[in-house]
Amino acid sequence: MSRTVAEIIVETLEQAGVKRCYGVPGDTLNHVTDAIRDSSIRWVHVRHEEAGGFAAGADAMLTDELAACAGSCGPGSLHFINGLAESHRNRAPVVLIASQIVRDELGFDFPQEIDFKAVYASVSVFCEEIRTPAQARRKTAMAAQAALAKRGVAVLIVPADVSASTAPAEPAFAVHRAQPVTIPSDTELDRIATALNRGGKIAIYGGSGCQKAHDPVIALAERLGAPVAHTSRAKDFLEPANPFDVGMTGIFGIESGYHALKECNTLLLLGCDFAWRQFYPDNATIIQIDADGTHLGRRHPIDIGAVGDIAPTLDALLPRIRARDERAFLDECLEHRRKALARLEKRSVTGKGGAIHPQYLTETISRLAAPDAIYTADGGSPMVWCLRHVAATGANRTVISLTHGTMANAMPQALGAKAAYPDRQVIALSGDGGISMLIGDLLTAVQEKLPIKVCVFDNSSLGFVELEQKVEGLIETYTDLHNPDFARVAEAMGLWGRRVEQGDDVEAAVRDWLAAPGPALLDVVVDKNELVMPPKIEASQVFGMSLYGAKAVLGGRAKDVFGLIKENLLN
Numbered sequence: 390m391s392r393t394v395a396e397i398i399v400e401t402l403e404q405a406g407v408k409r410c411y412g413v414p415g416d417t418l419n420h421v422t423d424a425i426r427d428s429s430i431r432w433v434h435v436r437h438e439e440a441g442g443f444a445a446g447a448d449a450m451l452t453d454e455l456a457a458c459a460g461s462c463g464p465g466s467l468h469f470i471n472g473l474a475e476s477h478r479n480r481a482p483v484v485l486i487a488s489q490i491v492r493d494e495l496g497f498d499f500p501q502e503i504d505f506k507a508v509y510a511s512v513s514v515f516c517e518e519i520r521t522p523a524q525a526r527r528k529t530a531m532a533a534q535a536a537l538a539k540r541g542v543a544v545l546i547v548p549a550d551v552s553a554s555t556a557p558a559e560p561a562f563a564v565h566r567a568q569p570v571t572i573p574s575d576t577e578l579d580r581i582a583t584a585l586n587r588g589g590k591i592a593i594y595g596g597s598g599c600q601k602a603h604d605p606v607i608a609l610a611e612r613l614g615a616p617v618a619h620t621s622r623a624k625d626f627l628e629p630a631n632p633f634d635v636g637m638t639g640i641f642g643i644e645s646g647y648h649a650l651k652e653c654n655t656l657l658l659l660g661c662d663f664a665w666r667q668f669y670p671d672n673a674t675i676i677q678i679d680a681d682g683t684h685l686g687r688r689h690p691i692d693i694g695a696v697g698d699i700a701p702t703l704d705a706l707l708p709r710i711r712a713r714d715e716r717a718f719l720d721e722c723l724e725h726r727r728k729a730l731a732r733l734e735k736r737s738v739t740g741k742g743g744a745i746h747p748q749y750l751t752e753t754i755s756r757l758a759a760p761d762a763i764y765t766a767d768g769g770s771p772m773v774w775c776l777r778h779v780a781a782t783g784a785n786r787t788v789i790s791l792t793h794g795t796m797a798n799a800m801p802q803a804l805g806a807k808a809a810y811p812d813r814q815v816i817a818l819s820g821d822g823g824i825s826m827l828i829g830d831l832l833t834a835v836q837e838k839l840p841i842k843v844c845v846f847d848n849s850s851l852g853f854v855e856l857e858q859k860v861e862g863l864i865e866t867y868t869d870l871h872n873p874d875f876a877r878v879a880e881a882m883g884l885w886g887r888r889v890e891q892g893d894d895v896e897a898a899v900r901d902w903l904a905a906p907g908p909a910l911l912d913v914v915v916d917k918n919e920l921v922m923p924p925k926i927e928a929s930q931v932f933g934m935s936l937y938g939a940k941a942v943l944g945g946r947a948k949d950v951f952g953l954i955k956e957n958l959l960n
Contacts, residue, residue: 391555391556392555392556393420393424393552393553393554393555393556394420394519394522394525394547394551394552394553394554394555394556395420395421395423395424395547395552395553396424396427396556397525397526397529397556397559398421398424398486398519398525398529398545398547398552399421399424399425399428399430400424400428401525401526401529401530401533401562401563401564402430402455402457402484402529402533403428403429403430404563404564405455405530405533405534405537405563405564406454406455406564407430407454407455407456407457407484407533408429408430408431408454408456408809409430409431409433409445409448409456409457409805409808409809410425410430410431410432410433410445410456410457410458410459410486411433411435411440411441411442411444411445411448411456411457411458411459411805412432412433412434412435412438412441412458412459412460413434413435413436413437413438413441413460413461413465413468414434414461415460415461415465416461416462416549417461417462417488417489417490417548417549417552418459418460418461418462418465418486418488420549420552420553421459421486421488421547421552422459425459430457431808433804433805433808433833433837434833434836434837435801435804435830435833436829436830436832436833437468437827437829437830438458438460438465438466438467438468438469438472439468439469439470439471439472439797439801439827440472440800440801440804440827440830440833441458441460441469441472441801442458442469442470442471442472442473442474442475442476442483442485442801443472443475443476443797443798443801443802443804443805444472444801444802444804444805444808445457445458445472445473445476445481445483445805446472446473446475446476446477446479446481446483446802446805447476447481447765447788447801447802447803447804447805447806447809448481448805448806448808448809449476449481449482449483450476450479450480450481450788451763451786451788451805451806451809451810452809452810453482454482455482455483455484455533455536455537456481456482456483456484456805456809457483457484457485457486458473458483458484458485458486459485459486459488460485460486460487460488461488462488462489462490462501462502462503462549463490463500463501463502463503464501464503465488466485466487466488466503466505467503467505467508469485469487470508470509470512471795472798472801473485473509473512473513473542474512474793474795475790475793475795475798476542477512477513477514477541477542478512478792478793479788479790479792479793480540480541481540481541481542482536482537482540482541482543483536483541483542483543484532484533484536484542484543484544484545485509485513485542485543485544485545486545486547487505487509487544487545487546487547488547488548488549488552489505489518489546489547489548489549490502490548490549491548491549491550492520492548492550492551493550495548505518505544505546506518506544506546509542509544512542513541513542513543513544514535514536514539514540514541514542514543515531515532515535515536515539515543515544515545516543516544516546517531517532517544517545517546518546518547518548519545519546519547519548519551520548520551521551522551522554522555522556522557523557523559525551525556525559526556526559526560526561526562527559527560527562528545529545530562530563530564531562532544532545533564534564534565534566537564537566538566538567570698570701571680571696571697571698571701571702572697572698572701572702572705573678573695573696573697573702573705577693577695578695578702578705578706578709579709580693581676581678581693581695581706581709582706582709582710584655584674584676584692584693585613585655585657585676585710586709586710586711588613588654588655588674589654589655589718590652590653590654590655590718591613591614591615591653591654591655591656591657591718592615592616592617592618592649592650592653592655592656592657592718592722593606593609593610593613593615593616593617593618593633593656593657593659594617594618594619594620594638594650594656594657594658594659594661594663595617595618595619595620595623595626595627595659595660595661595699596619596620596622596623596658596659596660596661596662596663597620597622597623597626597660597661598659598660598661598679598680598698598699599619599623599626599627599659599660599661599699600623600625600626600660601626601699601700602626602659602660602699602700602703603626603627603629603630603631605699605700605703605704605707606627606631606659606699606703607631607632607633608703608707609703609706609707609710610631610633611633612707612710612711612712612713613710613713614713614714614715614716614718614719615633615657615718615719616633616634616635616645616649616718616719616722616723617631617633617634617635618634618635618636618637618638618642618645618646618649618650619634619636619637619646619661620637620638620639620661620663621637621639621641621642621776621789621791622791623660623661624637624776624781624787625781625785625786625787628781629781629782629783630783633719633723634726635648635649635722635723635725635726636726636729637776637777638650638663638668639663639665639668640665641772641773641776641777643726643729643730643733643777644725644728644729644732645722645723645725645726645728645729647668648722648725649722649725650668650669650670651668651670651671652670652718652721652722653670653673653718654670654672654673654674655673655674655676656669656670656673656674656675656676657676657677657678658675658676658677658678658679658691659678659699659703660678660679660680660699661679662679662681662684662687662688663688664688666688666689669688669689674692674693675689675690675691675692675693676691676692676693676694676695677691677693677694677695678694678695678696678697678699678702679694679696679697680696680697680698680699681696682694682696733748733777733778737749737751737752737778739892739893739895740892740916743890743891743892743893744892744916745889745890745891745892745895745913745914745915745916746892746915746916746919747770747771747774747846747848747915747916747919748774748777748778748919749892749895750774750844750846750895750899750913750915751774751775751777751778751779751818752778753895753896753899754779754816754818754844754899754903755778755779755780757896757899757900757903758785758814758816758903759785759813759814760782760784760785761782761784761785761813761814762785762813762814762815762816763785763786763787763788763803763806763807763810763813763814763815763816764779764785764786764787764788764816764817764818765787765788765789765798765799765800765802765803765806765815765816765817765818766787766788766789766799766817766818766819767790767796767797767798767799767817767818767819767820767822767823767824768789768790768794768795768796768798768820768823769796769820769822769823769851769852769854770820770846770852770919771799771818771819771820771823771846772789772790772791772818774818774846775787775789775818776789788802788806796820796822796823796826797822797823797824797826797827798823799817799818799819799820799823799824799843800817800819800823800824800827800830800831800841800843801827801830801833802817803815803816803817803841803842803843804830804833804834804837804839804841806841807834807839807840807841808837808839814842814903815841815842816841816842816843816844816903817841817842817843817844818844818846819843819844819845819846820845820846820851820852821845821846821847821848821849821850821870821872821875822850822851822870824843824845824875825870825872828878831843831878831879831882831884831908831910832882832883834884834908835882835883835884835907835908838907839908840905840906840907840908840909841908841909842902842903842905842908842909842911843879843884843908843909843910843911844902844910844911844913845875845910845911845912845913846913846915847872847875847912847913847914847915848914848915848916848917848919849869849870849871849872849917850865850868850869850870850917851868851870852868852917852919854868855868874888874912875888875910875912876888876910876911876912879909879910879912883908884907884908884909884910885902885905885907885908885909885910886909886910886911886912887901887902887910887911887912888912888913888914889911889912889913889914890914895913898911898913899911
């Protein structure tokens with residue numbers, strides 16, 4: 390029985406581990422979707438391809454398995470670009486089947502012709518066209534293997550006449566998943582150990598490369614008497630059950646994480662590629678270990694760099710490290726953490742007059758949610774509240790746009806997370822700007838029976854953009870949002886919906902929202918004056934806010950300035 394190229398592509402992806410494919414069907418994709426219909430792969434029909442890219446990335450990132458997307462020619466596959474750029478920068482293994490117009494019309498500016506290779510080259514680890522039916526199995530296998538081995542997006546461009554063609558006999562090309570273990574040489578380990586053994590105030594800074602290294606990091610911190618700070622991406626892996634944890638640094642972090650890094654004289658970087666140079670110490674010996682040698686010293690000058698997977702490298706390093714009795718710097722950093730958390734807790738309450746602080750809302754959700762819940766959060770302030778106020782349990786996970794920094798990621802990423810883990814609670818912390826951008830895909834939650842829980846932080850503004858403008862001394866411009874009642878919009882789409890405007894109503898509403906049997910949306914009007922305060926206030930930021938205040942007062946907006954000061958500085 391003859392088989393089409395589309396069937397060979399789908400079979401190869403199926404054998405590579407793909408269980409779900411996200412997309413919108415149409416013309417040049419028809420043979421592919423017909424082949425998926427006869428496979429074990431679930432087709433998840435999204436309303437916008439960008440949402441499909443986000444969803445597939447969350448699916449792949451959480452399961453560590455290949456996920457797929459598929460789109461029609463021209464605008465269909467082009468719409469995936471932002472969702473897949475996010476997935477690629479999250480190092481999520483995703484394959485996009487970008488169907489193309491027929492080969493005879495390529496190069497003639499035919500309707501809906503797009504050069505997908507030029508478009509996707511910078512956000513993929515593989516981007517090639519299947520030019521003949523004889524290439525189908527081999528190129529599909531190579532795309533899948535590249536996505537898995539290089540941890541990123543692979544794009545497979547498939548002209549419509551190729552996908553419809555009869556597939557010839559091909560060798561049995563298949564996907565192979567290598568799992569090498571890398572550790573530095575003995576000479577490198579000895580050099581690292583020598584530097585740590587003579588260090589004074591030692592701090593450890595861990596990133597997402599510590600995903601499978603929680604216990605070795607704790608063991609090293611115990612031996613060195615060192616505080617452990619972590620990047621946002623490492624929150625799930627290093628924060629739980631860690632007596633040496635001093636939190637995150639960076640603009641989203643807390644003061645104790647900042648203090649540990651700035652005051653140490655020896656810094657050990659483990660699997661982190663933190664980009665912001667101003668948060669590294671000024672005068673310290675810096676040692677970096679990373680699985681990717683191109684990361685060594687690219688963010689800040691280092692003294693020692695080595696390539697290795699973090700868990701086995703620390704297992705090999707630990708016997709070389711002398712146990713230290715000195716704990717003064719560790720105790721100092723832990724006291725900073727205690728005070729920093731106390732300051733955060735002051736904002737995690739109902740505000741005056743029933744105002745809802747977003748911190749209080751987030752902590753309420755964290756307290757009432759399942760211990761193994763999966764959280765997604767929109768870029769901007771919801772992401773900060775999630776990182777600061779959702780407690781890491783060791784079983785829960787967070788999926789956040791940290792490297793790409795996009796809006797509108799939370800709800801569609803929740804769709805992918807729920808498709809991958811139907812038995813786990815999946816919670817999207819969405820900004821009002823973010824949910825508005827892709828609100829149509831709430832219909833996907835209903836149609837595909839994905840009971841995600843969406844909480845909208847509704848402050849009628851692009852709040853993080855406002856903060857950026859104010860810090861630069863500017864009057865906020867074009868940031869106001871005229872929002873609907875998102876709960877009523879959700880109900881019209883078939884979701885459970887409720888709007889909350891008073892702090893006393895938050896806890897009961899969150900309980901009902903989490904208990905709703907299907908997809909549910911909670912629209913919470915949060916305090917517009919709440920600012921995301923950085924862990925360390927710089928003089929330039931104070932100057933910028935002062936300049937903003939002066940401009941606002943001169944512009945007749947003294948009431949706004951007073952509200953901002955009262956909420957963030959006087960309380």
